[in-house]
Amino acid sequence: MSAAQPVLEVESLVKSFSARSVLNPLNVRRIPAVDGVNLTIGRGETVAVVGESGSGKSTLGRLVLKLLRADSGRISLVGREIQHLSDAAFRPLRRHVQMVFQNPLMSFDPLYTIGGSIRETMRLRRNGEVDDRQVSQLLHEVGLAPRFARLRPRNVSGGELQRAALARALAPYPELVVLDEPTSALDMSIQGQVLSLLREMQQERGLSYLLATHDLRVVQMVAHRVVVMYLGQVMETAPTRELFARPLHPYTLGLFYARDLAGRSEASDRKYRIRGALSYPPAGYTGCRLVGRCPLALEKCKEPQDLVTVAPGHAVRCWRAAAGETSGGASNVSN
Amino acid sequence: MQADIVNVAQLPPELPPVQPSGQIRQLWGERAQVFNGYWVVLGLFVVVAILAPVLAPYDPVRSDLPNQLLAPSWQHWFGTDIYGMDIYSRVLWATRTDFSIALIGVLLAVIVGVPLGAISGYLGGLADDALSRFSEMIQAIPLFLFALMVFAALGNSSRVLVGVVALVNAPIFLKLTRSVVLPLRGADFIAAARCAGLRPIQVVIKHILPNALAPVSSQFSISCAYAIQITAGLSFLGFGVPIPYPEWGSMIQEGASRIIYGEWWTSVFPGLAVLIAVLGFGGVGRQLHKMYAS
Amino acid sequence: MLAEPRHVEESALRLLEIGQLEVVAQTQRESVKLLRGIDLWLDTARLGVVGESGSGKSMTAAAILGLLPTGIRVTRGSIRFAGRELLGLPESDLQEIRGKQISIVYQNAVTSLNPLMSVGDQIARVCRVHTGVSRAEAWRRAVEMLASLGIADAANRARDYPHQFSGGMAQRVAIGAALICGPKLLIADEPTTGLDATIQAQVLDVITESVRRTGAALLLISHDLGVIQATTDSVVVLYAGLVMEIGGTDAVISSPLNPYTQGLVRALTPKDDGTIQFIPGRVPEPQTISEQCPFASRCPLVTQRCRVEKPLLRELRPGQWVACHNV
Numbered sequence: 001m002s003a004a005q006p007v008l009e010v011e012s013l014v015k016s017f018s019a020r021s022v023l024n025p026l027n028v029r030r031i032p033a034v035d036g037v038n039l040t041i042g043r044g045e046t047v048a049v050v051g052e053s054g055s056g057k058s059t060l061g062r063l064v065l066k067l068l069r070a071d072s073g074r075i076s077l078v079g080r081e082i083q084h085l086s087d088a089a090f091r092p093l094r095r096h097v098q099m100v101f102q103n104p105l106m107s108f109d110p111l112y113t114i115g116g117s118i119r120e121t122m123r124l125r126r127n128g129e130v131d132d133r134q135v136s137q138l139l140h141e142v143g144l145a146p147r148f149a150r151l152r153p154r155n156v157s158g159g160e161l162q163r164a165a166l167a168r169a170l171a172p173y174p175e176l177v178v179l180d181e182p183t184s185a186l187d188m189s190i191q192g193q194v195l196s197l198l199r200e201m202q203q204e205r206g207l208s209y210l211l212a213t214h215d216l217r218v219v220q221m222v223a224h225r226v227v228v229m230y231l232g233q234v235m236e237t238a239p240t241r242e243l244f245a246r247p248l249h250p251y252t253l254g255l256f257y258a259r260d261l262a263g264r265s266e267a268s269d270r271k272y273r274i275r276g277a278l279s280y281p282p283a284g285y286t287g288c289r290l291v292g293r294c295p296l297a298l299e300k301c302k303e304p305q306d307l308v309t310v311a312p313g314h315a316v317r318c319w320r321a322a323a324g325e326t327s328g329g330a331s332n333v334s335n
Numbered sequence: 336m337q338a339d340i341v342n343v344a345q346l347p348p349e350l351p352p353v354q355p356s357g358q359i360r361q362l363w364g365e366r367a368q369v370f371n372g373y374w375v376v377l378g379l380f381v382v383v384a385i386l387a388p389v390l391a392p393y394d395p396v397r398s399d400l401p402n403q404l405l406a407p408s409w410q411h412w413f414g415t416d417i418y419g420m421d422i423y424s425r426v427l428w429a430t431r432t433d434f435s436i437a438l439i440g441v442l443l444a445v446i447v448g449v450p451l452g453a454i455s456g457y458l459g460g461l462a463d464d465a466l467s468r469f470s471e472m473i474q475a476i477p478l479f480l481f482a483l484m485v486f487a488a489l490g491n492s493s494r495v496l497v498g499v500v501a502l503v504n505a506p507i508f509l510k511l512t513r514s515v516v517l518p519l520r521g522a523d524f525i526a527a528a529r530c531a532g533l534r535p536i537q538v539v540i541k542h543i544l545p546n547a548l549a550p551v552s553s554q555f556s557i558s559c560a561y562a563i564q565i566t567a568g569l570s571f572l573g574f575g576v577p578i579p580y581p582e583w584g585s586m587i588q589e590g591a592s593r594i595i596y597g598e599w600w601t602s603v604f605p606g607l608a609v610l611i612a613v614l615g616f617g618g619v620g621r622q623l624h625k626m627y628a629s
Numbered sequence: 630m631l632a633e634p635r636h637v638e639e640s641a642l643r644l645l646e647i648g649q650l651e652v653v654a655q656t657q658r659e660s661v662k663l664l665r666g667i668d669l670w671l672d673t674a675r676l677g678v679v680g681e682s683g684s685g686k687s688m689t690a691a692a693i694l695g696l697l698p699t700g701i702r703v704t705r706g707s708i709r710f711a712g713r714e715l716l717g718l719p720e721s722d723l724q725e726i727r728g729k730q731i732s733i734v735y736q737n738a739v740t741s742l743n744p745l746m747s748v749g750d751q752i753a754r755v756c757r758v759h760t761g762v763s764r765a766e767a768w769r770r771a772v773e774m775l776a777s778l779g780i781a782d783a784a785n786r787a788r789d790y791p792h793q794f795s796g797g798m799a800q801r802v803a804i805g806a807a808l809i810c811g812p813k814l815l816i817a818d819e820p821t822t823g824l825d826a827t828i829q830a831q832v833l834d835v836i837t838e839s840v841r842r843t844g845a846a847l848l849l850i851s852h853d854l855g856v857i858q859a860t861t862d863s864v865v866v867l868y869a870g871l872v873m874e875i876g877g878t879d880a881v882i883s884s885p886l887n888p889y890t891q892g893l894v895r896a897l898t899p900k901d902d903g904t905i906q907f908i909p910g911r912v913p914e915p916q917t918i919s920e921q922c923p924f925a926s927r928c929p930l931v932t933q934r935c936r937v938e939k940p941l942l943r944e945l946r947p948g949q950w951v952a953c954h955n956v
Binding site for chain 1: 526529532
């Protein structure tokens, strides 16, 4: 990995949605989907954003692609600031970042052939040239025969279609690919193949990935660094190996705990289990958003919490975690 | 044991693909299900419309008073009307009139309504509100009242009639297209098109409109059925196609006053033509809808 | 298919026993076997059925309840519930059984509940249909059930509609409707797939706790071996319509005998370097499999015999049955 400038830099990014209650239209709630997120991705690096529904991981990806407009904050793509750019001004930069969506069948226009869809994205290339030979070349790189260019999405299996989606994303030679749950809609066996392909492509082309997922196994297999999000905020961030060896934030611990269903007990329940269900905090609340579900919550948690660095590259937003009061170590919880 | 990182080239060969088929080829394969009696009926009408000059034994507008109001016979299959004109020939020629007015009118409605509906659905906001309210205004006015207003303002001719048909049907296509486009807005393949750098107008033309065509085509047929009724109805009232040009509605109107005298054939045959044409269009429309819905 | 006959006394005690079940999907052009002769039995209180997509696990559940979609039917085999043969029963008898003796919960609870009825009404209705108690009594029981499933303020929440519940809560409602009449068997078809990880654990706990409390047996269907491991005592491993292995959950997972099961277990935990060993290849289309072992195309132990002969279940260890030619 070169020490050159990062491929992506995100600073204090904020995006809220307003939800209007059907019964009371005057009651508008602002839901902070992404609430002050900082993130950096270097060349050839994979950063996994982990979270459950409502965490903001998908919104983050869409903000980077400017499919959504951020409320505030800074996004820098291959060294250029893009958050303020209009659609037209951003267009020439689109070739630097592409996306692979969760459901491959819905991410292709059913009326277009696969080759047609790939060609559409290929037009972003610098020289703008598009030809069949290059389409076949791309398909070959992802392990698909050239005949797939003439097929329509409904005649192709899920795993193959996701590989075609990757081919389409790679068509303009981007530096960064955003993947939104790329394997959750796929069969178990196929998941492994797609993940292997992702690793291969990264090594060959020096790609960077921003991978949004809820599946910790995917993280373990392809990510260099992990960012754990909850309700729009970063709760913990660390290199993958470090996070799996030494998870600190109660939410991260809760995720690991929920994954290991067979190894639970009353005692560990008390320490690690995340209770209740997701609920957005009332307007004006600035404390930790996990309060109410966190097994280790105390009064002090209702004060604003900052992201504190506890080890090189490892930061956590929890005063108790920073003080070492949360984890019993890897042996209790992970794998 | 197998290697853990799978080299994609070593994977077992993929299964043979389903024959790549365009929609037309797929239709041909399912033709027994798709094409049914309704299509045949419409096809017959089209043939009649094209070949009317050849098929009609008499000149449809040549009056022949000595032979007025003859009952159906071997010389005049559908009888003659009050001016002595052969009803059979007139019904055949009227197919041209009615079909062309209906088809052109609905086509205009599609050309205006569908793109506006797509824009309305895709852009949302003020454009959506403005277009929707405007089309609702048109829809709120009762048909015949509306037609009366238009004819009073622009004069009584078949061109204006075509315009009325178009104007009355455009809101239907606008709303229909809009309702199809709204859920498409959030579709991943639309997002992918935006990631490919397409401008909104390009997204609408290349991805939204083609995917919206399915329900539009079945609505087209149903609107034609409606258009035939409008045409015949307005001509019955004296608007649109002037006498003596053959047109089903005006023919029905002419014959209406003769029915009490027992001369039923003057109204019944053009009436049947309207009925069958409307049923034909309606049947085709439902068939298309079923086909796309599956 | 079984290679050795089981003892008669054992059969009489089992709550559910499926023998050589074959299910076929019939279209105008072809008929495709979806289940190729399944044997499974409920020996313990909680049985798991694990398999990928195309394994036929949902078809099995549908067949038990007599709810196979049109065009799909049973062509061979037997399904015995409490000693009674279910296949061939008239619809009226099956309706008696559904909801009262055998219940099912599905994957997406919010869509499997009626959006136009309050949740209390839905549970109460199931109760009334099968037991004929009064409206008031049925409502009371519904509220009691919701409370026992961990829904706070049950009396008021019973008046709410399904869309007002989150995924995990809605699944509890569905479980309530399934258990209200005290069925002998609860089938749960991927009950937690699609739910958040933290909610998944909660719902599984609700399921295990409530079947324990009501004394029902559990048939849990899932593609996730981790879920099966945490919730069941015995497990059936299905692949492409055939049973590969049956045995105690702990035994099967700690020492799997069938190569497919071994692959599944291996994919459960990542290796030291972080990679996960998935099974290479993919599940074949049902119409491409003839009388053979369906796993032949991906099996590391494959021999010529595997490609032409279907393996039969043999009891290789006490309580552990395996279908494979090569172990």
